Amino acid sequence: NAGVMQNPRHLVRRRGQEARLRCSPMKGHSHVYWYRQLPEEGLKFMVYLQKENIIDESGMPKERFSAEFPKEGPSILRIQQVVRGDSAAYFCASSPRPSGGANTGELFFGEGSRLTVL
Amino acid sequence: KNEVEQSPQNLTAQEGEFITINCSYSVGISALHWLQQHPGGGIVSLFMLSSGKKKHGRLIATINIQEKHSSLHITASHPRDSAVYICAVSLYFGTGTSLTVIP
Secondary structure, eight states, rough: OOOOEEESSEEEEETTTTTTEEEEOOTOOOOOEEEEETTOOOOEEEEEEETEEEEEESSSSSEEEEEEOOOOOOOOEEEEEEOOOOOEEEEEEESOOSSSTOOOOOEOOOOEEEEEEE | OOOOEESSEEEEETTTTOOOEEEEEEEEOOOOOEEEEEEEEEEEEEESSSEEEEEEEEEEEEEEETTTTEEEESSSOGGOEEEEEEEEEEEOOOOEEEEEEOO
């Protein structure tokens, strides 16, 4: 039973390019969370998705960032026109149930995708 | 004020010492997570708890819902315990406690 798979593990982009980060949740998990960890800072929630729906995107920057979790395939975090400040580790976690509400589900984390913007 | 506060921020201990990391939160919760992040960056979920106490090996986590406080204890600490320990409540994370255990 594979864990949460993220790819790429490392991504280098030049300013203005697009970055696409993928997250395949654990089998049977339909709840996906994306977090960002800036250098020397703690984890920050970005977005919570359940299959085909964005449930909470309160932590997502209003511009350039988008996320999706299609019916088939991995969840994608997309960053358009990247800037140096986007350089960070982006972590994905999945859960069999919503994490944070009633009957909360345990979170399982991926290894992270490290984005470097030159 | 952050929704989740951890203390201490940094902790250095001698091998074998008993370690306590504290977490206080201000948001309503149904469960609290303790996470471990190693220098390589990967994150592992250590505990998810909503009441009382859980134990796994040398690790013990407790939570007091009324006081909105949780503690993570490590007994007989070992250099391989050196990592950042993060408390997470709902969608909020503490800034982490960086633990270094010296042989």
